[in-house]
Amino acid sequence: MAHDGAADFLQKLRAFHAHGATQDRLSLAGKPGTSALSGWFLGPMGENRDLFRELVGMALDANCDAREAYGKQFGDPLYVTAARKALPGYAHTTDALRDNLREMLHDLHGSIPLSSYRNQSHMYWDVTLPGMVGYFAAMLYNQNNVAAEASPVTTLLEIEVGRDLCAMLGYDTPTEAEIHAGAIAPWGHITCDGSVANGESMWAARNLKLLPIALAAAIKGMPEMAAGRMLTVPCPTGGRAHLLDLDTWSLLNLRVDDVIALSPRLQSECGLDAKTIEAALNTHSVQALGLAEFQRRFLAADAPHLPVVITPATAHYSWPKSAALLGLGFSHVWKVPVDLDGRMSLVELRRMLDQCLREKRPVMEVVAVMGTTEESAVDPLADIVAMREEYRQMGLEFVLHVDGAWGGYFNSINRVPCGADPDGPVFQPDEAEAGMEHTPAMLMSDYVTRHYAALPHTDSQTVDPHKGGFIPYPAGALCYRNGAMRDLVAFTAPVVFHGGVDPTVGVYGIEGSKPGAAAAGVYLSHAIIRPDRSGYGKLLGKCIFNSKRLYAGLVSIGYGKGAPAESIRVVPFQRMPVEKAGGTAAELRAQLDFLHDEIVPRENDDLVAYLADNQDALQVFRDLGSDQNIITYAVNFRTAEGWNSDIGLMNELTNAIYRRLSISDFNGGTVPEKPMFVTASSFEVADYGQDFVDAFAARAGVGPTHGTGIQFLVSTTQDPWVTATAKGNYLPYVVDAFKRTALDCAAVLVREHGFTPFDGVA
Numbered sequence: 008m009a010h011d012g013a014a015d016f017l018q019k020l021r022a023f024h025a026h027g028a029t030q031d032r033l034s035l036a037g038k039p040g041t042s043a044l045s046g047w048f049l050g051p052m053g054e055n056r057d058l059f060r061e062l063v064g065m066a067l068d069a070n071c072d073a074r075e076a077y078g079k080q081f082g083d084p085l086y087v088t089a090a091r092k093a094l095p096g097y098a099h100t101t102d103a104l105r106d107n108l109r110e111m112l113h114d115l116h117g118s119i120p121l122s123s124y125r126n127q128s129h130m131y132w133d134v135t136l137p138g139m140v141g142y143f144a145a146m147l148y149n150q151n152n153v154a155a156e157a158s159p160v161t162t163l164l165e166i167e168v169g170r171d172l173c174a175m176l177g178y179d180t181p182t183e184a185e186i187h188a189g190a191i192a193p194w195g196h197i198t199c200d201g202s203v204a205n206g207e208s209m210w211a212a213r214n215l216k217l218l219p220i221a222l223a224a225a226i227k228g229m230p231e232m233a234a235g236r237m238l239t240v241p242c243p244t245g246g247r248a249h250l251l252d253l254d255t256w257s258l259l260n261l262r263v264d265d266v267i268a269l270s271p272r273l274q275s276e277c278g279l280d281a282k283t284i285e286a287a288l289n290t291h292s293v294q295a296l297g298l299a300e301f302q303r304r305f306l307a308a309d310a311p312h313l314p315v316v317i318t319p320a321t322a323h324y325s326w327p328k329s330a331a332l333l334g335l336g337f338s339h340v341w342k343v344p345v346d347l348d349g350r351m352s353l354v355e356l357r358r359m360l361d362q363c364l365r366e367k368r369p370v371m372e373v374v375a376v377m378g379t380t381e382e383s384a385v386d387p388l389a390d391i392v393a394m395r396e397e398y399r400q401m402g403l404e405f406v407l408h409v410d411g412a413w414g415g416y417f418n419s420i421n422r423v424p425c426g427a428d429p430d431g432p433v434f435q436p437d438e439a440e441a442g443m444e445h446t447p448a449m450l451m452s453d454y455v456t457r458h459y460a461a462l463p464h465t466d467s468q469t470v471d472p473h474k475g476g477f478i479p480y481p482a483g484a485l486c487y488r489n490g491a492m493r494d495l496v497a498f499t500a501p502v503v504f505h506g507g508v509d510p511t512v513g514v515y516g517i518e519g520s521k522p523g524a525a526a527a528g529v530y531l532s533h534a535i536i537r538p539d540r541s542g543y544g545k546l547l548g549k550c551i552f553n554s555k556r557l558y559a560g561l562v563s564i565g566y567g568k569g570a571p572a573e574s575i576r577v578v579p580f581q582r583m584p585v586e587k588a589g590g591t592a593a594e595l596r597a598q599l600d601f602l603h604d605e606i607v608p609r610e611n612d613d614l615v616a617y618l619a620d621n622q623d624a625l626q627v628f629r630d631l632g633s634d635q636n637i638i639t640y641a642v643n644f645r646t647a648e649g650w651n652s653d654i655g656l657m658n659e660l661t662n663a664i665y666r667r668l669s670i671s672d673f674n675g676g677t678v679p680e681k682p683m684f685v686t687a688s689s690f691e692v693a694d695y696g697q698d699f700v701d702a703f704a705a706r707a708g709v710g711p712t713h714g715t716g717i718q719f720l721v722s723t724t725q726d727p728w729v730t731a732t733a734k735g736n737y738l739p740y741v742v743d744a745f746k747r748t749a750l751d752c753a754a755v756l757v758r759e760h761g762f763t764p765f766d767g768v769a
């Protein structure tokens with residue numbers, strides 16, 4: 008890059024880092040977005056094949072044109088000349104290329120048909136057209152976002168995407184003038200996945216928790232740092248004091264923004280230079296010493312207990328994994344039991360925080376999961392924020408992180424585009440589909456909406472574009488409320504450079520080389536599908552609606568007035584509305600009959616009209632299923648003697664169905680014949696606790712499990728259009744496929760165990 012270009016580039020980068028680029032051509036905030044879902048995906052049957060070919064062709068042509076234009080400028084010669092193409096080796100190579108590709112394409116037929124209506128399984132569905140095209144276009148340039156000079160374009164795209172994600176997640180994005188006046192600006196970046204984003208958040212939280220201890224020790228012990236003795240800080244329980252006068256426990260409980268400000272203030276207020284602070288950190292920080300040595304030197308006497316990270320029992324395994332990697336050990340991830348809806352118990356959280364306060368045990372991070380992996384349950388974040396305030400008053404401080412790997416994009420549903428009505432109906436009509444049977448986008452429940460409103464009060468959030476953003480892998484992300492927190496995990500740019508302009512996004516976080524193409528995929532997708540109610544909010548709102556319809560279809564198998572009794576029944580983890588209200592068995596049966604007779608058979612428009620006229624039915628429908636769009640269920644069976652009460656046999660049936668509705672091996676490239684796809688997992692006593700597992704067992708009619716886990720099936724509905732296909736609502740076909748498979752598996756199990764089959768008379 009020529010010198011002027013480099014200066015220009017750095018200036019642009021500076022503008023992006025300073026969040027002052029809103030008028031810039033690359034600004035996503037200024038993009039109007041689009042509205043027709045039918046143009047956002049390739050289509051379940053490849054309906055947009057021509058459009059996709061055109062877009063990929065545009066990307067390829069543009070890349071080849073750029074190669075040619077650059078070469079021609081300098082009169083560079085060709086290499087792949089007509090003469091070379093005429094050599095036999097060339098033909099051999101290109102033929103081999105075609106043959107091998109053909110073979111691989113054939114093998115790929117054996118994959119899960121991800122865009123099918125029948126794929127109701129993983130957090131894994133079709134990816135957006137702009138996501139794929141953006142990735143492909145940038146991949147041709149193979150930019151490496153580890154360093155800006157290896158990615159002069161996609162680094163900017165990553166910064167812009169980071170800003171758009173921060174805004175989506177509710178963080179304030181101040182103007183440049185406001186930042187100059189001292190406003191805190193958020194910052195986000197793309198990671199390879201949610202696990203790495205969670206790990207980075209824990210890393211940053213650990214470094215933040217221990218930074219005041221390290222700096223205080225350095226000021227005390229290093230003559231060059233002596234000027235720092237005059238530094239004062241706000242105390243955890245009020246007032247100000249000199250940093251050096253604080254005891255260990257107080258140093259461990261300073262506020263996040265105050266800790267982040269320490270190094271810059273040592274420079275601006277105490278006159279220390281960056282190099283001196285860097286040298287101090289190189290000999291005193293946990294980064295340099297490691298947790299064991301840091302603990303031994305600075306904490307053992309006054310705060311002997313290792314810090315903990317507190318997560319709900321439902322937390323993804325990347326949390327214990329990260330604790331293991333950081334040398335904390337996964338036993339220091341404390342799991343808060345969850346309630347019968349899979350949400351963190353506030354009573355239990357309080358019990359743990361009390362214990363930490365009593366034992367003077369530092370709390371590094373409390374994690375709320377907004378959309379759990381297996382249940383899409385939303386933790387009561389607003390209440391956790393309020394609880395943080397209470398414990399703050401008692402001198403206990405922690406980083407509050409949201410794991411929104413799955414659920415972060417759902418905040419789009421709460422974001423209303425400029426000029427639109429924020430109080431629209433629960434079922435948002437889709438104007439782009441006016442005049443045809445369509446799927447309405449549903450708002451989230453009042454409970455979920457209330458807790459999403461607390462997102463701005465968190466310190467950091469994980470969000471995965473490659474999950475709720477329908478973007479090709481690999482694209483996770485981590486967003487910080489206070490962007491300067493990234494400096495705690497900048498390995499080559501030390502913490503003391505806070506506030507400066509960094510030449511790259513690649514110095515932050517865990518990864519080294521990383522694809523600029525991932526950022527480009529997210530960028531183009533966000534340009535077309537805005538992360539508000541007009542775009543991603545609409546897409547995910549439709550998925551929520553469809554998930555409720557799938558739930559209604561599955562749980563009401565075998566119910567309905569006059570319907571023949573079936574030998575299986577679906578037992579949802581997500582309780583029926585009447586169960587939540589403490590209703591009787593007869594009331595439950597009546598509600599299941601109602602779902603079967605009044606909800607399941609209706610087409611979408613008819614259903615929405617019916618619910619508009621029946622407020623009780625509307626409430627029931629809103630309460631169906633999970634907090635978002637993942638439903639979790641086991642299947643039990645009956646014989647001539649009655650319903651099975653053996654946990655082992657119920658697990659056997661659920662597993663048999665899973666094996667029949669999934670593929671885990673290479674099938675030689677044959678297009679799968681499975682009539683539907685689901686995935687599976689289990690509620691283990693070690694993770695969820697015996698009471699939780701027994702409560703689910705009791706609802707399924709099986710006895711206490713005595714330590715045995717319960718297997719269950721999981722269906723993530725990421726399909727926005729399964730209830731409004733060219734044939735209308737297609738879910739009854741999918742549910743029927745499930746029912747046939749389950750009945751068949753139950754019949755096999757009954758036969759194999761020598762039971763007498765159910766005779767059809769309940």
Ligand SMILES: Cc1ncc(COP(=O)(O)O)c(C=O)c1O
Binds near residue numbers: 199201
């Ligand atoms: C809530 C949650 N957090 C973190 C992760 C990890 O994300 P990844 O698989 O992208 O590493 C997942 C994955 O399912 C998840 O559901």
